[in-house]
Amino acid sequence: MLFVYSTIIYKTLSIECKYNPEILTNVTCQLKPINWQKSVCIWNCDVLQPLKNVTIYFQLFKKNGANNFLPFLLNTTLNMCDVISKRTFSVYGKILTNILKEMSNLNHDCPYEGHLSLYNLYVDERYVPVTLPLGIYKAVVRFLEGYPQVFIGTAVLNFEAMENRERRGKVNKN
Known part of the structure; x- marks a missing residue:
């Protein structure tokens, strides 16, 4: 008998980035496939002027049966500079900090400049703080600078919550 381990994984389907050329230059935004169930995003840019007060708007949408994306579970705003410098606390801010420490060079206080x-x-x-139901999702992240807010960029990430089935070994039936 074969034992099958099943859990939810999140497969990245696509990424789309838009940016303000007055603030960012040399922007690369691409998806690199690793295997059939995993792709990773690679994003690089050069900042033309120091970013001193970055606000992030994060929204999550889920595709329904009519092929429309509807708001789902999350619509939040974070000041990235406050979160990174630990001047404020939020669960989503803690998640953002952990991701940035592991997967970016954005792990220091503001201002952000250079590459x-x-x-x-x-x-x-x-x-992911909760297990999402199976389906296709869209995460929209908008970055704004200062007050009044100036558009820096937007990233739209489409991903699928799907079951992961791995063979973990044979179980002998005696």
Whole structure:
């Protein structure tokens, strides 16, 4: 008899990035396939002017049976500079901090300038606070600077919550 281990994994399907050319240059935003169930995002850019007060708007959408994306579970705003410098606390801020420490060079206080990079970024089960139902999702992240807010960029990540089935070994039936 074969024992099958089943859990939910999140497969990245696509990424789309838009940016303000007055603030960012040399932008690379691509998806690199690793295997049939995992792709990672690679994002690089050069900042033309120091970013001193970055606000992040994060929204999650789930595709329904009519092929429309509807708001799902999460719609939050974070000041990235406050979260990184630990001037404020939120669960989502803690998740963001952990992701940035592991997968980017954005692990210091503001201001941000020079070359910024996110590498091998994917939807890791460790950082998802709840198990999402099976289906296709869209995460929209908007980055704004200062007050009044100036558009820096937007990233749209499409991913699928799917079952992971791995062979863990044979179980002898005696």
